[in-house]
Amino acid sequence: MAAEGEELSNQRIILKDYVVGFPTEEHMVLTLSTVRSKVPEGSTALIVKNLYLSCDPYMRGRMSRPLHKSYTEAFVPGAVITGYGVAKVVDSGHPDFKAGDLVWGLTGWEEYTLITAPEGLTKIKYTDVPLSYYTGILGMPGCTAYVGFHEISSPKKGETVYVSAASGAVGQLVGQFAKLMGCYVVGSAGSKEKVDLLKNKFGFDDAFNYKEEQDLNAALKRCFADGIDIYFENVGGRMLDAVLLNMRVHGRIAVCGLISQYNLTQQEGIHNLFCVVTKRIRMQGFIFADHKHLYPEFLEFAIQHIREGKIVYVEDVVEGIEKAPSALIGLFAGRNVGKQVVVVARDLSYGTPSDILCLQLVKESLSDPNNYLTNSWNFDNTSEGSICKFYGVDCWHPNENKVLNLRLSNTGLTGNFPAGLENCTSLTGLDLSSNNLSGPIPANISRRIPFVTTLDLSFNNFSGVIPANLSKCVYLNVLNLQHNRLNGQIPVELGLLDRLTQFNVADNMLSGPIPSFQNKFSAASYVNNPGLCGDPLSECTAPAKKSRIGVIVGSAIGGVVLTVLIVGVIMFFFLRRVPIKKKEKDVEENKWAKSIKGPRESRLQCSRLQYRK
Ligand SMILES: NC(=O)c1ccc[n+]([C@@H]2O[C@H](COP(=O)([O-])OP(=O)(O)OC[C@H]3O[C@@H](n4cnc5c(N)ncnc54)[C@H](OP(=O)(O)O)[C@@H]3O)[C@@H](O)[C@H]2O)c1
Structure with a gap:
């Protein structure tokens, strides 16, 4: 049945011919074709607009002539290259998808793709993080790191872990997962910049540039005086040989990939394999696809750790589909620093509708005598990402216009606690300090700002009690209510906020016992209240x-x-x-x-x- 709809021009990357040895840009070519914006009538296919493409080392295997049966199919010369990506549904004949849905999964290296078997796609659940994360930390590489470390490596607290290609899409996560588990973690990478990232950004205990080491065995001995319990193998070759000499008895090797071998016409041999026997090493290869059922569990784990700032992720983003071939081959020269992503299109208007609504309601609900909002928050400017340039608005990511922070301190705003904040669904920071805001702090505040890590309402005229419901803002790290007119007791439930590192209720009209917090705060956090008592102030007398x-x-x-x-x-x-x-x-x-x-x-x-x- 014929497809209807608009005819869209469609740039695509085609594989010219099978590759032998190292791939070059010439192996791929950019072509122009067209595609219909509607799926054929009666089909269950989708038309998607591709937003981000993922460059993954396994794609090299698909460029080779298929001599042996593999877990993944070879590309077809003359046809579009396929790979993981993030896309938006333009039209759907499938009952599980509708136009506008965001999805990640296998798609084409082109602007628009007709996907005939959409069952393999995953609908994107959380959009309060950069969408490109679904090519990396929240997609295939992230789940690979999770499965490879937690399932295949059987880690235990205190064990020693070594990760090769450690700054890449998978490696940077393995190291961070191992640190979260309380392991000693060392990584190797191919440049000083990457080694710095490992130590200073991802929190590895140690790292080295394998390209500068004459003797890999000596480098590993230097880092692991007592040997390696877990090796997360990404590169193979001489690195694996050196690692085998340094493994501990009953060590585990999770073989995720062997990138050093992918372009060789003759693969290197391993000389120290007998160590597997003498040290009773368990060495196990795995592929992500076999463990995809763990994705939902992994997603919840990862999203929580991202929101809490306990995991960070570095991406190497290039703009434009025409850059995809060079980005892909860059993986084999170590040009990428972090997860290699190609932007095909950004699904951006001037903001997400809910964020725009949020800011409109905030503006409407406050009186702005100094015209900070009046002059800057212009909703008629619909240029891309314009809300991120509004006064006091920070967005998640330069490439994603989701409102992350509202910083409206010292702007002379008057009125009550602003309305509409619940529509800023990605808000993690709210600073309304040093204004003339009054009235109660909403009793249902956790429903309005559920993900805030920082809430600063200090130096206003908020009155009434501190709502116990604040204890449900479970991500709070900083809570500053200093210098208001708050009365009653500090709700004992606030003691449940175990992530609080800063807390201040000084200069209010509070009384009663100070709740017991996991982190202790100094007396300065409580001074100038008529009746507060208990640690760190003087002991409470009989009630x-x-x-x-x-x-x-x-x-x-x-x-x-x-x-x-x-x-x-x-x-x-x-x-x-x-x-x-x-x-x-x-x-x-x-x-x-x-x-x-x-x-x-x-x-x-x-x-x-x-x-x-
Ligand atoms: N089993 C699975 O299901 C699965 C899934 C995803 C990925 N993988 C594998 O995991 C590994 C890492 O993948 P990734 O996506 O995270 O890639 P990546 O680390 O982001 O990028 C590849 C990196 O490999 C390093 N490299 C390239 N050629 C090398 C060589 N000859 N010797 C040593 N290092 C080399 C480079 O870093 P340096 O600058 O540090 O050299 C390069 O940046 C790959 O082997 C991949 O095939 C497996």
Whole structure:
């Protein structure tokens, strides 16, 4: 059935012929064709607009003439190259996809691709991170690192881990996963810049430039005096030979790839393989596709660690599909620093609709006497990424116009806590300090800004209580409420915020005990509040309610004693004056005295009971 819709021009990268040896740019060619914007009627295919393409070393294997059956099919000379990418659905005949969906998976190296088997695509769940991450940390390489380290390597805290090609798409993650597990991690890479990244950005314990080492065995001995428990193998060849000599007994080698061999017509031999026997090494190859069922588990793990800033990711981004061939062959010369990504198109308007709505509502809900927002937040400017240039707005990434931070400190804003923030779905930082904002901090604040890591509302006039619901802003690292008019107690639930590294409620009207936080904050965080007590301030005395009980009980006892004394004194004088005859009446008086003792006692007991209630 014929496809309808617009005819779109479509630049594509074609493989000219099978490759022998090192690939060059000449092996690939950029051509121009057309594609229909609608899928053929009745088909379950998708038309996608490709946004980001992934350059992966395994693609080299697909460029060779298929002599043996492999886990992945060879490219066809004259046809478009295929690989992993991120795309947006333009038209769909498939019930699981609709136009506008963002997906990652196998696509073509072209602007638009007709995907006839969309079942292999994964719909993108989280868009609060750069979409290009789905070619790397949140895509195939990320899941490969996760599976290869956590499943194949059987790591244990305190073990020693070595990663080769450590600054690349997979390696940088393996090292960080190993650090999270409490391992000692060393990486190697092919330049000083990459070694610096390993040590200073990814947190490896040590790293070396393998190209500068005369003797790889000596380099490994220097880094691992007691040997290697886990080797994450990305390169093979002489590196693997040197590693085998340095493995510990019962060590594990996760063979992820052997990039040093991919372009050789004659692969190098391994000389120290007998170490596998003598050291009882478990050496296991694996491929991502066999473990794809672990992707959902991995995605949750990775997204959380990204949001918490516990994992970072470095990408090497080139612009334009015409740069894809050179970017791909650059992998085999080590030109890429981090994950190699090619931008085909950016799916950007001037902002995502929800972020635009968010900023519009924030602007509408605040009074702006100094015209910071009035002059800068111009929603009529629809040029690409323009909201990221608004005053006080930071975006996630230069290439992704998602609002990450709002920094509106000291702008003279008045009004209540701004409306609409829940629409800034990627917001991780909110600074409204040093303004004239007033009214309560919303009781449902965690629904409005669920992912904030920094919240600064200091030096305003916010009043009322600190909402206990703040404890559900679980990513908070910094919470500054200093110098407001907040009263009541600091909710004990805030002690659940175990990521807090800075906390300040000084200069408010707070009272009651300070919650017990995992990180202790100095007294300066609490000063100038009328009734705060507990560590690090002075110890809390008995709760106010108890002391009132003491006063009441004391007064009651005092009253009884005083009454008894007065009655006693009166009776003493009375008895001294009355005639003997009257003494008989004394019996009655005593009875009366005794009788009034009973009810008083019981009144006191009742009151005690009342206090206990
Ligand atoms: N098993 C799977 O399912 C799976 C999935 C993804 C990737 N992989 C494999 O994992 C490895 C890393 O892939 P990646 O995507 O993360 O690539 P990458 O590390 O981002 O890029 C490749 C890097 O390999 C290094 N390299 C290139 N030629 C080399 C050589 N002759 N000797 C030593 N190092 C060389 C270069 O870094 P330097 O500057 O440091 O030399 C280059 O930057 C590859 O072997 C790949 O095939 C396997």
